Amino acid sequence: MIYVHIPFCGSFCNYCDFYSEIFSGQDAGAFIKALAAEAGSREVELAGKTDTLYIGGGTPSVLPLPALCSIVDALKPARMSAGGCFSEFTLEVNPEDVVRKGREYLEGISSLGVNRVSMGVQSFDDGMLRWMNRRHDSSTALKAYDMIRGAGIGNVSIDLIFGISHLDDDMWRKTLDMALSLRPQHISAYQLSIEPGSSLALMVKAGKYREATEQQSRNQYDILCRKLAEEGYIHYEISNFALPGYEAEHNSAYWRHVPYAGLGPGAHSLRIEGAGCGGERKYIRSWNIPDVRKYVSSFLSGCQETGVSGHRTALPSRMEILTMEQVSIERIMLGLRTSLGVEKSYLEAYSDRARLDVMISEGFLVPASDPSFLRIPERHFFISDSIIADIV
Ligand code: SF4
Structure with a gap:
């Protein structure tokens, strides 16, 4: 992407x-x-x-x-x-x-x-x-x-x-x-x-x-x-x-939290390092600062620095390594915006279990078309922000 x-x-x-x-x-x-x-x-x-x-x-x-x-x-x-x-x-x-x-x-x-x-x-x-x-x-x-x-x-x-x-x-x-x-x-x-x-x-x-x-x-x-x-x-x-x-x-x-690359002033990127080699996954978010003049002058002057893990990162950009808590919150927030929802096992592992159970029993989270996933039913989409905030 x-x-x-x-x-x-x-x-x-x-x-x-x-x-x-x-x-x-x-x-x-x-x-x-x-x-x-x-x-x-x-x-x-x-x-x-x-x-x-x-x-x-x-x-x-x-x-x-x-x-x-x-x-x-x-x-x-x-x-x-x-x-x-x-x-x-x-x-x-x-x-x-x-x-x-x-x-x-x-x-x-x-x-x-x-x-x-x-x-x-x-x-x-x-x-x-x-x-x-x-x-x-x-x-x-x-x-x-x-x-x-x-x-x-x-x-x-x-x-x-x-x-x-x-x-x-x-x-x-x-x-x-x-x-x-x-x-x-x-x-x-x-x-x-x-x-x-x-x-x-x-x-x-x-x-x-x-x-x-x-x-x-x-x-x-x-x-x-x-x-x-x-x-x-x-x-x-x-x-x-x-x-x-x-x-x-x-x-x-x-919304599935797939890595993406953003180009241009203000654009964000997400990349994952360590995937597939048995090591710990590192989620790295970077973003170009939202200033077209600085963006143009830094790229046209060839001014670059070396960022996380040796990746060359063009100035003026910023980056952060996400904590696993940030990763899980983002994945839940993004997934529950969709009708596909989020794996029930993932929600059980990374959200507040007691509040999750309440949300399920009160019908704010229901099985998605894949029954191993939970989703917010359409009738509650309008209040999804408060449902999500309650469990993460
Ligand atoms: S100001 Fe520009 S970016 Fe913002 S909504 Fe209007 S057209 Fe879109």
Whole structure:
């Protein structure tokens, strides 16, 4: 699994606190060179993680097509070790970029090997989109979707947001109906949260926005689950739904705690050392600091240091060796987000046994489709955070 973080956006959405900068065309050249340098310096590591590629951000679609080609070129050794193509290659796009750049762009990304597009739609209500400070309106989202499908990309995911205090249930139903009328292969629906670094957090502080009540968000989550189930979508992770066979490979591996390599400013990586040699496994998380200027200058100056166990680690990155307790908590937290759940024996070994038994007897954890696993039933997904916090 390789993740590439593109730290640029066309505008900032009011709810977002991801690391990103407003894109000006001049930024692309040096950034792409630095990204290629990072990919080159981690070639051996990348060669072992080749099944899926996810280019996200930020907004990767702000980059011109030649810049995207250069990124894919830089990852050629990794792609070759996957037999010439990634089984799943996802690109995140903004609807306005898709419509403005047109068919040539879509054919270009398709010929690069992109076989899955994830589009940030968020809502089909124009007032809501303006409030979020999105760049597109609903008709642009519809047009972009048609264009993507028209270019032959047959696996499209759309992102939606609920749990906004001025989003009433009827508006939410209309957005869902519109989304379902497109029949995308995948839908991710996230409850709005107030992130401390976002402009929405400032609006809350200034009394310009009041958070949705828990009941309001819960109602909208229930509407979401019901409608998507009626249309044949599988609810395979708290926020993710897919038509059968279209569960996201990349994200599913992440939820199974599979090692991954992240490239670009702010991107995280997880690698495991000592696996398979009978020795103790060491889980190492590293991350590039979220600063595009420092990222570019350090990679282009070739400044590197030797990190844990002799691995060459490019500056400016940081790393930590996870304790076994951290590993088990992460594995439980990630696994219980999904319908697959976590092995019962693993939960018994690494969680609070008394509280685990209470959760099972009260129906907050039930056997998954593989009965040796336990999962949170869909009706309790909405309160999964508190269930998980109770047992780890
Ligand atoms: S939500 Fe996406 S498009 Fe909006 S500011 Fe954040 S990264 Fe950029």
